[in-house]
Amino acid sequence: MMPPSSIEPVAQLSPAERAALSAVPAPCDLPTHVEVFEVGPRDGLQNIASVVPAAVKIDLINRLCTLGFRRIEAVSFVHPHAVPQMADAEAVMAGIDKGTAQIVGLVPNVRGVERALACGGIDALNFVLSATESQNQRNLRQSIAESLDALGESAALARSAGLPLRATISTAFGCPFEGYVPPERVLDIAERCAALGAGEICLGDTTGMAVPTQVYRLFRALALRVPALPLAVHLHNTRGSGAANLMAALHAGVAIADASIGGLGGCPFAPGATGNICSEDTVHMLSGVGISTGIDLEGLIVAARAFEPRIGVHLPGQVMRAGSSLGALRR
Ligand code: COA
Ligand code: ZN
Numbered sequence: 001m002m003p004p005s006s007i008e009p010v011a012q013l014s015p016a017e018r019a020a021l022s023a024v025p026a027p028c029d030l031p032t033h034v035e036v037f038e039v040g041p042r043d044g045l046q047n048i049a050s051v052v053p054a055a056v057k058i059d060l061i062n063r064l065c066t067l068g069f070r071r072i073e074a075v076s077f078v079h080p081h082a083v084p085q086m087a088d089a090e091a092v093m094a095g096i097d098k099g100t101a102q103i104v105g106l107v108p109n110v111r112g113v114e115r116a117l118a119c120g121g122i123d124a125l126n127f128v129l130s131a132t133e134s135q136n137q138r139n140l141r142q143s144i145a146e147s148l149d150a151l152g153e154s155a156a157l158a159r160s161a162g163l164p165l166r167a168t169i170s171t172a173f174g175c176p177f178e179g180y181v182p183p184e185r186v187l188d189i190a191e192r193c194a195a196l197g198a199g200e201i202c203l204g205d206t207t208g209m210a211v212p213t214q215v216y217r218l219f220r221a222l223a224l225r226v227p228a229l230p231l232a233v234h235l236h237n238t239r240g241s242g243a244a245n246l247m248a249a250l251h252a253g254v255a256i257a258d259a260s261i262g263g264l265g266g267c268p269f270a271p272g273a274t275g276n277i278c279s280e281d282t283v284h285m286l287s288g289v290g291i292s293t294g295i296d297l298e299g300l301i302v303a304a305r306a307f308e309p310r311i312g313v314h315l316p317g318q319v320m321r322a323g324s325s326l327g328a329l330r331r
Pocket of ligand 2: 043204206
């Protein structure tokens with residue numbers, strides 16, 4: 001079924017247009033609401049060579065907090081030598097005026113959770129590990145088994161502090177070091193994460209290697225493996241398949257999508273990683289399809305345009321340049 005508020009003006013068709021379209025098979029069910037989870041302040045900024053001042057980060061996060069996002073990944077609690085850009089996580093958190101938005105902190109280990117709990121203002125945790133040993137070693141300097149042990153301890157700590165914890169499995173669709181990632185391995189890791197206390201599972205296409213059929217199949221299989229948990233998708237648009245991969249994930253039942261303002265993003269430990277799928281482009285497309293996001297698209301476009309010169313990088317977002325076409329298509 002086409003969602004009811006799709007910009008395809010089905011309700012306004014003439015009888016002849018309606019007859020012509022009635023021969024077209026309806027697409028599969030899509031969710032009517034998708035949560036766009038903003039990760040720009042963390043995944044986006046972590047890959048910028050020059051250090052962005054805490055005040056600029058705070059301005060960005062505070063602006064994002066007014067635009068309707070339910071969750072914003074604002075910082076990570078990782079080793080400052082590993083990602084110098086995130087070394088000021090505590091200072092950034094001290095300046096945030098979050099309103100009703102939930103602020104999420106990425107954590108790689110128990111020490112990260114302890115820092116997150118100590119600094120205050122964090123509403124949820126995103127524990128990251130990789131689907132491949134090579135990427136886990138490069139990124140986190142530990143084996144997957146060690147990461148899973150840390151996840152168990154982290155989930156227990158989070159639970160006693162009353163914070164939800166999501167597990168993000170990066171390089172789930174392809175690895176810059178190992179190439180092909182067996183789907184069974186991803187499903188096994190996801191099942192372990194669920195058993196260890198993760199309340200949501202996210203699969204990451206860290207270097208944009210996924211294709212839509214693969215995304216669809218892996219999420220369908222994941223929904224069978226961990227049927228009780230919400231599923232999220234974290235896509236990078238490195239090879240231009242981001243929007244198609246997102247639609248494939250939605251067709252598979254996913255209703256949470258990470259995205260970053262302006263399409264900023266990357267991973268310093270994954271060669272070839274580029275930006276996340278872009279928040280404005282994603283909201284624009286979903287809105288056009290008739291899927292609500294609760295996000296103020298025009299406000300987000302204005303924010304992306306205002307933010308670009310302040311960080312001194314060219315953002316790959318497209319709707320921030322072209323503007324929304326949704327108004328023009330409604331009749
Ligand atoms: N934040 C700050 N410091 C940390 C830390 C954290 N989350 N985790 C460990 N440390 C400190 C320890 O306290 C210890 O300090 P000390 O030498 O003063 O005693 C030191 O780091 C070494 O601890 P160890 O557990 O051996 O960590 P490591 O050096 O093996 O590094 C990680 C492991 C996970 C902390 C590091 O690889 C990392 O931060 N990776 C994250 C990379 C990232 O953010 N990638 C992009 C997002 S996916
Ligand atoms: Zn990412």
